[in-house]
Amino acid sequence: MVKKYRNYDITLVVTHRCNARCIMCNSYKQSSCKQDEISLADIMKLPCSKFIQITGGEPFVREDIEEIVKILLPKTKRLMINTNGYYTDKIVDLCKKYPDLVIRVSIDGNRETHNRIRQIDIYDRAIDTLKQLKALGIPDLGISFTLQESNYDQMIDMYKYALELGVDFGVSVIHNSYYFNKSDNVINDTTPLKAELKKLVNIQLMSNRKKDWARAYFNDMSINYIDRMAMPVKCDAGRSSFTIECNGNVLPCNMTPTEWVMGNLKRNTWDEIIKSDSSNEIMEKCRNCKLNCWSVCNVQSALKKKIWVPGVWFMTHFFAARFRANK
């Protein structure tokens, strides 16, 4: 029988416990209690969804990460884990058993910069994790780079390094949210960050890899996000993208200053939550939301419904970049 997946992108925050002390994220300061974290039984209540990503905190601090993966793999076409890559053996062992897992390792610059941002000695382990996974033949691997003032000048080098390793390269711009337990992240001088993003956009447009072209669009829109400009498509948070917090709360996204709670999986089923009055209220809040966020998880499903928007951008920018290069 063909499995029916809902057109959902789900982010599952399995813990706020973390071994790192990143300067841009205080998740560890709102550290969840192990015994209160979302249980396997509640994770089972998640609907079959096109895409599910597991994040944290650091997901690999959960002793039952393998059980979580076992529950979620049959529920999705694509299961991603975001990790800081510190627990190399645990990550590699899991991927040996489940080679279809998609892994994104956060790396924010060279050894010195990355360790300073993460405030632990982690760079060598993160790189080793990626290399071991690559050697294992895990097909969908990538580096997640969080762009900020202390590392913008290393973004393009990291992109080139990702190419060398043969892994994907995603950039997200530092921001504040309840999820990072942060409200004081700032970019004092946005100019050099935007200039570096523009360079990356042009390099990616000139590339022969289709994935780079999609990334170029996303990165170009991230420039607008730095200026909090209105986005070309409104995100789909609360309709087709959701965040499930480790306390069981179902939220439209994790970009808001406080948790916008639609319901809780510890008390209700998914369908009860989605059809509830609180869900309707939150969806209304999302419709009026002025945060102008730009996060892959929240916009990718919206973009697929309006594919002509990136399409038009691509047609103009792709040829313009080649024209400039030939001048």
Ligand SMILES: C[S@@+](CC[C@H](N)C(=O)[O-])C[C@H]1O[C@@H](n2cnc3c(N)ncnc32)[C@H](O)[C@@H]1O
């Ligand atoms: C919160 S971490 C959780 C998963 C895992 N511990 C890791 O480091 O990838 C998920 C991603 O969010 C990024 N991140 C952390 N703080 C951020 C912030 N303030 N703004 C944007 N992204 C941030 C991290 O660099 C990482 O790539």
